[in-house]
Amino acid sequence: MPHKSLEVTVERKVLIWARESIGMNIGEVAKRLNTSEDTVSKWESGQKKPTLIQLEKLARTIYKRPLAAFFLPEPPKEPSLPRDFRTLPLDVRKPFSPETRLAIRRVRRLQSLATELTMSLNREIITEIGRVSLTDDPEVVAIKTREQLGIGIHIQFGWKDENEALAEWKKSVEKRGVFVFQIGMPLVDMIRGFSLFEGKPPAIVLNLRDTINGRIFSLFHEYGHLILNDSGICDMEETDNLFDEAKSIEKFCNHFAGAILVPKDALLNHELIKSEEYSSHWPDEILKELAKTFKVSQEVILRRLVILGWADKDFYKRKHEEWRTTEYRRRGGGRRNPPKECIQKNGTPFVSIVLESHREEKITYRDAADYLAVRLKYLPKIEQFIEGKI
Numbered sequence: 001m002p003h004k005s006l007e008v009t010v011e012r013k014v015l016i017w018a019r020e021s022i023g024m025n026i027g028e029v030a031k032r033l034n035t036s037e038d039t040v041s042k043w044e045s046g047q048k049k050p051t052l053i054q055l056e057k058l059a060r061t062i063y064k065r066p067l068a069a070f071f072l073p074e075p076p077k078e079p080s081l082p083r084d085f086r087t088l089p090l091d092v093r094k095p096f097s098p099e100t101r102l103a104i105r106r107v108r109r110l111q112s113l114a115t116e117l118t119m120s121l122n123r124e125i126i127t128e129i130g131r132v133s134l135t136d137d138p139e140v141v142a143i144k145t146r147e148q149l150g151i152g153i154h155i156q157f158g159w160k161d162e163n164e165a166l167a168e169w170k171k172s173v174e175k176r177g178v179f180v181f182q183i184g185m186p187l188v189d190m191i192r193g194f195s196l197f198e199g200k201p202p203a204i205v206l207n208l209r210d211t212i213n214g215r216i217f218s219l220f221h222e223y224g225h226l227i228l229n230d231s232g233i234c235d236m237e238e239t240d241n242l243f244d245e246a247k248s249i250e251k252f253c254n255h256f257a258g259a260i261l262v263p264k265d266a267l268l269n270h271e272l273i274k275s276e277e278y279s280s281h282w283p284d285e286i287l288k289e290l291a292k293t294f295k296v297s298q299e300v301i302l303r304r305l306v307i308l309g310w311a312d313k314d315f316y317k318r319k320h321e322e323w324r325t326t327e328y329r330r331r332g333g334g335r336r337n338p339p340k341e342c343i344q345k346n347g348t349p350f351v352s353i354v355l356e357s358h359r360e361e362k363i364t365y366r367d368a369a370d371y372l373a374v375r376l377k378y379l380p381k382i383e384q385f386i387e388g389k390i
Contacts, residue, residue, distance in 0.1 A: 005051035010070050012046045017075035018063040019044070022098045032062050064102055079108065079198060083230075085250055086190050087237040096189055096233075103183040103205065104194070104233075110350055111199040113371055114179065117353045120362045125201045127177030132227050134248050141227070142259030148176065153266045157293060162212040165295035169219055171348070177201055178226065180219065180347050184208040193218035194233040195225040201349075202226050208345070213297040220260045224253030255307065261296050262304045273310070280312035299323050339381040342374045348386065355383055 019029055026044070030037045033054065042048035050058065059067045069076065081104060086093060096104075118125050130148070132141050146152075149172040159165045170180050178201060185191050185207045192210050196203045204222040206215040218236060225232050230249060242250060267273060270293070272286050282305065287298040294301065302319055305311035343351050351372060358368045369376045 005053040007049040008052050008055055008070075009049055010043070010055065011073060012044050014070055014072055014075050015044050018058070018065055018070070021078070021101065022063050023095050023101050024062070024098060029058075029062060033057060064105075081233070082194055082196060083232045083246070085232045085234045085242065085246055087235055087242055087250070088190060094189070096191075097186050100185045100189050100191060100233075103185055104196075106183070107181055107196060107203050107205055108199065110181065110346070110371075111179070111196065111201065111203055114350055114353055115200050117357045117362065121353075121356060121360060125177055127201055129176050129178060129202070129223070129227050131229055134228070134252055138224075138252055138255035139259050139264060142256055142263070145223075145227070145256075145260060146263070149173070153263060156295065159295055162216065162295045166212050166216050166219070169216060173204070173219060173223060174347060174349050178223070179203045179349055180206065181350075182206045182208045182215070182345050182347075190235045191233055192236050193222050195222035195231050197226055197229055197231045211297075213291075213295075213300075216261065216296060217257050217300055220257035221253045223260075224256040225249070228252070254303075258300055258304050258307065261300060262294050264304075264308060267294075267301075267304055268308065268310070281315050282311055297323070338374060339378050339385055342372050342378065342382055343385055346372055351382065352386055355379075355386060 019026070026037050026040045030040045033040070035054075039048065043050050055070055056067060059065050059070060081096065081101070084093075084096075114125065128148075130144075149169075151168070151172055155168075156165070159168060174180055181203060183205055187207075187209055191207055192214055193204065193206050195205070204219060204226070206218050206222075210218065214236075218234070221234060221236055222232075225234075228249065232249070234250065234253070236254060237250075267290070270290065272290055276282075276286070282302065284298070287301050290301045291298045299320060302311055302316050306313055306316045354363070354368050354371050357363045358365060363371075365376060365379065369379060372379075372382070374382065
């Protein structure tokens, strides 16, 4: 006779919290659990109890929560999701997917771990990014920020390609005490990045499924949110679907990011611009060459020309629609390299803190692997990458 799993008592509010916090409806949970919607509904109403086996599957594979969380007397208090700045109309905007919600949850955990580990090392993460307001001129703020980051225009022009540009820009931001993570999030969520100002250190998250140029722009759009002392989940668009304050914030962040990456004087004094008169229809060859020089997308160049009065807004709108079907897509990669991927996803500052904590015997080797979400066998090579030995 088969052994019947023990039924367990779980507070209905805890079950509802666990499901809603991962962004699933009852039907989705029932399908993944291979049971009926009625069963899941009765668990949440308190009419039935799940078995221990069912609860373990709910916790580990569906809700991604520790089993112990389901024996709490009430749902734990958690920060709300960052403000949604996506520009799709509300009636067609989809809720965040479980994958995106898990990304937000993971980054908040990494923020807490970074704080705990640095305290155990008797250190402190110093963040120096300043603070601005929406009444400040994004062009002026961008000039001051570039000075703080220490990236001159000739340094930028000297980078080999956009991959090097992303790495160097990211490094300059991390030196200011901002942690930059890269996590894949579904493109259907229309999320190119998000920022978390609450908690220390402040964090910027780039969508690994976006293009390199897309991530470069997102890095400074989200940096704009941070210097406004603001958090947000963004698609980097500007439309009338946002309310007044949100629209102003996104407009500022987009303007700021463009001005950081393509400074006004550097663009208008470029030989390709000086050799041309005002054009309502800039040729693709010129936009491509300028994009290659500044290591940004053609759209960033054209948007800067519009802002600076050197291009027609209607022409930009037509090109934007043309580009949006191809730009928001990461190009295929080659063979996987887990140690490099670990550093790319977690960022050098966080990886370095974890490895130092292990060297100082504050955490175990297994803890380090858990915090970095890698297998133990990759840790030696990750250390070699961080130390510059390979």
